[in-house]
Amino acid sequence: MTMRTPLKSVRHLGSAKEGADHFWLQRITALANVFLGLFLVWLVVRLVGADYVEVKRLLANPLIALPLLLLVLSSALHMRVGMQVVIEDYIHTEGLKLLLLIVNTFFAIGVGAVAVFSILKLSFGG
Amino acid sequence: MAEASSNSSSQTERPLSPHLQIYRPLINMVMSIVHRLTGIALYFGALGLAWWLFAAAHGPDYFAYVTSLFATWPGKLILFGYTWALMHHMFGGIRHFIWDFGHGYDLKAVDILSWGTLVLSVLATGLIWFLLCPAIGSNGSAGSPLSGGI
Numbered sequence: 600m601t602m603r604t605p606l607k608s609v610r611h612l613g614s615a616k617e618g619a620d621h622f623w624l625q626r627i628t629a630l631a632n633v634f635l636g637l638f639l640v641w642l643v644v645r646l647v648g649a650d651y652v653e654v655k656r657l658l659a660n661p662l663i664a665l666p667l668l669l670l671v672l673s674s675a676l677h678m679r680v681g682m683q684v685v686i687e688d689y690i691h692t693e694g695l696k697l698l699l700l701i702v703n704t705f706f707a708i709g710v711g712a713v714a715v716f717s718i719l720k721l722s723f724g725g
Numbered sequence: 726m727a728e729a730s731s732n733s734s735s736q737t738e739r740p741l742s743p744h745l746q747i748y749r750p751l752i753n754m755v756m757s758i759v760h761r762l763t764g765i766a767l768y769f770g771a772l773g774l775a776w777w778l779f780a781a782a783h784g785p786d787y788f789a790y791v792t793s794l795f796a797t798w799p800g801k802l803i804l805f806g807y808t809w810a811l812m813h814h815m816f817g818g819i820r821h822f823i824w825d826f827g828h829g830y831d832l833k834a835v836d837i838l839s840w841g842t843l844v845l846s847v848l849a850t851g852l853i854w855f856l857l858c859p860a861i862g863s864n865g866s867a868g869s870p871l872s873g874g875i
Contacts, residue, residue, distance in 0.1 A: 626822075626825065629818045629821075629822075630822070632815070632818075633815055633818065633819065636811060636815055637815075639774075640808075640811070640853055643857075644853065644856045644857060647857055651781075651785040651788055651789070654781055654788070655781060658778075658781055667778075671774075671775075674771060675771075678767070678768045678771060681764050681768065682764075682765070682768055685761065685764075685765065706768075710771050710772060710775045711775075713775040713776075713778070713779055714771075714774065714775040714778050714779075716779075716782070717775070717778035717779045717781065717782035717783075718778060718782075720782040721778075721781060721782050724782065
């Protein structure tokens with residue numbers, strides 16, 4: 600039995616070089632989401648009572664479609680790193696944790712892909 | 726964080742630090758938990774946004790069907806909850822930005838920021854649904870997820 604802490608055994612082996620990446624991605628997307636989230640609220644309020652033609656016309660407008668795309672991308676990244684922390688905090692079984700982390704990535708990419716595809720189709724699909 | 730969970734047989738029973746149930750709930754602690762819960766809710770709520778966009782891209786019939794689902798009472802309740810979760814998570818995030826810059830760490834400021842998150846989220850949700858109200862029920866042709874009769 601060793602009395603060494605895990606920290607001692609990795610010291611001087613060099614860093615993983617990405618210690619702050621997770622934190623930074625989380626904060627950068629959070630900052631973007633403040634503005635893009637408010638944009639989404641504005642859009643939903645704006646679209647209340649609109650008929651399908653109006654909705655389609657507005658969502659195909661580049662000034663709407665572009666921020667919407669950015670919102671989807673920023674949110675997908677933010678969702679993924681956020682849920683990753685939740686999984687790592689509460690799931691302590693190694694296999695299940697790995698599985699859930701993979702599902703988390705698939706979920707974020709899947710939801711993002713559906714939204715991006717839909718926005719692009721509204722813009723270019725005729 | 727990383728911990729070795731594999732060799733359970735050699736693990737000794739060590740005293741654990743006091744956990745949640747030991748403490749009297751404080752507002753910053755409650756808001757911290759709620760921040761995480763609203764994050765989880767928004768995670769799954771993103772399905773709703775993707776679904777709505779997909780419906781719009783799919784065609785008028787399917788779009789009308791999806792918006793009619795959003796316009797039901799359970800649908801509206803979910804959207805109302807989503808609005809509050811979004812606002813709470815946003816104000817909670819701004820609170821974290823303030824802390825990131827090293828401000829607001831004395832106890833009074835922590836209390837104010839925590840209560841502020843709650844109060845502002847409720848006010849913002851109220852304002853948004855006040856803005857939505859005039860159109861709700863005014864028009865049968867569903868556009869936004871919130872149109873359709875009350």
